[in-house]
Amino acid sequence: MGATLVEKIFSSRCGKEIEAGDVVMAAVDKAMIHDITGPLAVQKFREMNGTEVFDPARIVMLFDHQVPADSIQAAENQKFMREFALHQGIHNYDLREGVCHQVMLEKGHAAPGEIVVGSDSHTCMYGAAGAFATGIGSTDMGFVLRFGALYFRVPDSIRVEVNGAFAPRVGAKDLILEIAGSIGADGATYQALEFTGETFASMPMPGRMTCANMAIEMGAKAGIVPPDAITWEYLKGRRPDVRPFTLESDEDATYAELREFDAADLVPKVAVPHNVDNVVDVEEVAGTHVDQVFIGSCTNGRYEDFAEAAEVLGDRTFSEDVRVILIPASRDEYLKTLRAGLIERFVEAGALVEAPCCGPCMGGAFGLLAPGEVSLSTSNRNFRGRQGSTEAGVYLCSAATAAASAITGEITDPREV
């Protein structure tokens, strides 16, 4: 019987045939911890009588959620983590590099066939590089820091097949919102989403990252794009130790479900408060006043997102009624955007450009919303209170839709500006 890509990854790791539903103690290739969930993971590691981590070279630490420290308590947490990294010999990117998931991919910490865990739910983003990557809690991470392995229930897979080419101003974010709306917030719980079809086969890495990132919004344990020439090209230079190989599901693999989508039919999509699967065509909410527009996050804070926003903006200015906050997802993405002259254009147009970090995405640091306010955001969650007051509303969209709306001050179809 054929195996899915995910089953193959676990079979290869365990040296025996592993099927969906099996529970295995599997070694992990990399573990990522950050400033929010890291301190508790370290505490749990110690409570498990951990003294030395399993392998400092396979642990990545960085700070992105509350940087630069926005409170004394955040500063204390970061100091605690810094000292732990120093003592254990763990590489700590500290606050220099940006949002964890972008940095993990950028620095080559995930490659096809690898098993990567992170104490952050959007760790599933590394499936864009063909890795099995999943978010775990701090106690599980404490266990990983101690033993370098974790129990996994190997998930079955939903095959998401997408064909067709995107229309202008429509892209990966609109697609993944459409998929989330269709599958639902718990439609893939404990499963993996395997993204296939000609649309994914021709999709550049940034779009794959956007889609894999949001697998968790359907409850999925992982989202994965079968590695291909685009993946290997991305890994060139990042992972000189890895040579291209074939990793794909067998033709007769057993899937839990097949979901088909046509990219050519897609229009710009918006997730309406307060659920990610509450997805409508942009025209249904066009005209909604927005108080804040955020372009950034691990979902859509890459150069390509800013380039599209800049194209939409042209030589215009942003509405003075809107607080426009732009945050590149990493230092590399910031530099690319800067060198292309886009940062200057955005600042001229009235935007605030902040240093790489999570920013308003998780509502822990700055850019919070007051009661009654509306935010339009390229991030991944619009739960009630996610970006501040529980009486505020967050809409999710692509960078193109965010830029168009930042110009007009209301939710706007990017094809119409």
Add this chain to the structure above:
Amino acid sequence: MQIWKFGDDIDTDAIIPGRFLTEYDPKKLAEHVFEGTRDDFRAGVQEGDILVAGRNFGCGSSREHAPLALLGAGVRIVVAESFARIFYRNAVNTGLLPLVCPEAGALVEGNEAIVDLAGGHIESDGVRHQIETVPPFMQEIVDAGGLVEYAKNMKEVEVCTGSHR
């Protein structure tokens, strides 16, 4: 053992908002549990009360602060039609017992309920509703009282061991 009833898709941002995540102490987290989304819970919850929810309880972030905040508030058992994956594991790992109950919707806010783990049911208003126990591989962690207790005397793990289904 009073029932506190919640709906579908209760996310971890609702359980404990992002701005309180610099804190790790369950009691301190409990001061903000459901802040802004269900303030009467924080004011009225008693030790041993049971949280009952619909589908996909605990969706969203991997923050373990969510089960810790509930534990800090005195909740030991969450009964739901279904759970989000990371929350489910975090709950088991921290000693909060997540119980799947397909008939959770029939349980009534404010009523008394008793969970009978050995009998595999939750009883309220004289009616017994079946509950599903945790998967076998997690039962040992539950029995130990959480992953820390389970793991703290382990010297190493044997990788690639496990069970078929």
